[in-house]
Amino acid sequence: MKNEALRADQVRRTYQLERSLGKADTTDTYDQYEYLVGAVPSKLMLNFKNGAILTFDMEFMATDHETRDGATGPKTGTRESLVEADAFNSTGDVVRLALTPVSQTDSHPTPYFAYLTDFELSIDNSLSQNKAVGVLGAIESTEGLFTVDMSASVYFTKVSSIAAVRANDSASLDLTLAKANAGITIDLPLVT
Numbered sequence: 001m002k003n004e005a006l007r008a009d010q011v012r013r014t015y016q017l018e019r020s021l022g023k024a025d026t027t028d029t030y031d032q033y034e035y036l037v038g039a040v041p042s043k044l045m046l047n048f049k050n051g052a053i054l055t056f057d058m059e060f061m062a063t064d065h066e067t068r069d070g071a072t073g074p075k076t077g078t079r080e081s082l083v084e085a086d087a088f089n090s091t092g093d094v095v096r097l098a099l100t101p102v103s104q105t106d107s108h109p110t111p112y113f114a115y116l117t118d119f120e121l122s123i124d125n126s127l128s129q130n131k132a133v134g135v136l137g138a139i140e141s142t143e144g145l146f147t148v149d150m151s152a153s154v155y156f157t158k159v160s161s162i163a164a165v166r167a168n169d170s171a172s173l174d175l176t177l178a179k180a181n182a183g184i185t186i187d188l189p190l191v192t
Contacts, residue, residue, distance in 0.1 A: 015039045017060060018074065028070025035075065038063030040141045042127045046186075048094070048119040053087045054177065061127045064137035088177045088184070095183070096176040099152075101169060102190060112161040112171065113154035121175075121186070122149045148188060168192055 004010045017039050021032040039062040047055045068074065088094075097119070098111040126144030150173065156162055164171075173188040 012040070014063075015041075015060065017062070018079070020074075024070050030070050030073030032070050033068045033074050035066045035068075036060065036062035036064075037066060038138075038141070040125070040127060042125055044123040046119075046121040048090050048116075050117045051089075051091055053089050054093070061129065061141050062137075063129070063139065063141060085182070086179060088179055093177050093179045094175075095178045096174060098175075099171050099173050101164065102172055112156065112164060113152075114157045116152050116154040119152045120150065123147075124149070148191065150191070 014037075017036040019034045019036075021034055023031055039060040041058060042061045043059040045057045045059075047057070097116065099113065100109045100111050103109045124147045126147060127141045128144060129138035130140045130142055132139045170190055170192050173186075173191055175184075175186045177184045
């Protein structure tokens with residue numbers, strides 16, 4: 001995924017999230033269900049702690065919710081199967097994590113830090129719901145200021161890195177996780 005400059009190239013999707021609530025009693029044929037409709041991704045949070053499984057949390061904001069009882073059953077549709085895979089961990093699966101100065105002359109600048117102990121990245125669409133008289137829920141969700149926030153505890157190797165942080169210098173962040181011939185790459189080419 002990436003930010004597209006032209007509106008025509010921007011894709012906005014809504015999702016319908018389903019949650020099974022179990023059977024109300026023994027006479028029900030199906031489980032009860034709750035649906036969040038018109039759901040838009042709101043926030044993605046990555047949390048990397050030393051010696052731990054890496055977590056990715058995603059929040060959605062929906063325009064409405066629906067329920068179905070055990071006599072009615074679930075909505076029709078295709079439900080993708082969850083793929084079982086080993087979790088990424090912070091000791092052996094981080095192939096690269098670098099925060100480097102932005103440079104017009106050096107294609108491989110020295111990273112600001114040698115090691116880090118924890119790392120959090122938050123990507124937020126700053127959604128707000130558009131409400132209307134006579135509508136329960138929302139008629140739409142509007143994106144606000146797109147923000148990316150990061151915090152990290154690191155071991156600096158040079159005092160020039162600390163000076164760059166204090167000067168609010170521009171940097172580039174790239175992260176690659178790999179395991180069992182699969183991986184994830186996050187590249188933020190310009191951050192301050």
